[in-house]
Amino acid sequence: MPVPGESARVIDKLADLLKEAEARGAAPVETWNPPHCGDIGLAIARDGGWLYRGSPIGRMALVKLFARVLRRDPDERYYLVTPAEKIDIAVEDAPFVAVELEVTGSGRGQVLMFRTNVDDVVRCGAEHPLRFGTGAADDGLKPYVRVRGRLEALVSRSLVYDLVELADLAAEDDAGRAGIWSDGAFFLLPEGSGG
Structure with missing residues (x-):
């Protein structure tokens, strides 16, 4: 000590x-x-x-x-x-929080750009994937985006609603599953979370 x-x-x-x-x-x-x-x-x-x-x-x-x-x-x-x-x-959870989202394009050509609470800017895609965590039942949908290395940012609650809305805009993969496209990568939403 x-x-x-x-x-x-x-x-x-x-x-x-x-x-x-x-x-x-x-x-x-x-x-x-x-x-x-x-x-x-x-x-x-x-x-x-x-x-x-x-x-x-x-x-x-x-x-x-x-x-x-x-x-x-x-x-x-x-x-x-x-x-x-x-x-x-x-x-406690993730080291960073995604606090801002910019969306360009639409459908499969869509690109999501996140800004974290420490001003890292991340272009979501294959190198910076979006994943959906599971937590307590009252936590709801918990998306994370990889920032660098093994470090992730928890997507803030206000941005979660934006992501669900993007999935509700008929964002589907070839199998008809609901999810979110960004920079050519498809991120499947968990069952019952949107789409």
């Missing part, structure tokens, strides 16, 4: 490392293999809010820096990764 003040120094050190790396372009987090440094109390809530020891991190610039070096490993755990450190981060 870190001594008081040590975790704050770790966060400041991480921020400094990230600022230095920002000028060099996208962080190659998937290739870094630093030593595991444990848990300092970082978490991402279901609504996409970032927390440090239960308190919201209010500096969006810092959140965006941290989001750039977030990684989900094959063990299904999330980590903030720098060339020198690997720190646990608890994620």
Whole structure:
């Protein structure tokens, strides 16, 4: 367990490392293999809010820096990764939330573009697929879009209604199943969710 003040120094050190790396372009987090440094109390809530020891991190610039070096490993755990450190981060649902949707075209030529709460822009398709999760009965339809690596964004509730409406516009595959087209890929909706 870190001594008081040590975790704050770790966060400041991480921020400094990230600022230095920002000028060099996208962080190659998937290739870094630093030593595991444990848990300092970082978490991402279901609504996409970032927390440090239960308190919201209010500096969006810092959140965006941290989001750039977030990684989900094959063990299904999330980590903030720098060339020198690997720190646990608890994620309640998905690390990002898709908060904006732009639709161009229609039918099989349709393209969906999502913007996340940390301003990643994702063109939904084969490389950034849409999947539909299952949760508690009261959760309803829970779509996710892959952002990068193993990281996904939960599609916000307001955008879920837009997706269902797109499926209701007679979006079907060759077998007549309801779903959503984007960038040449077809994403099948679960039974009873629209179409």
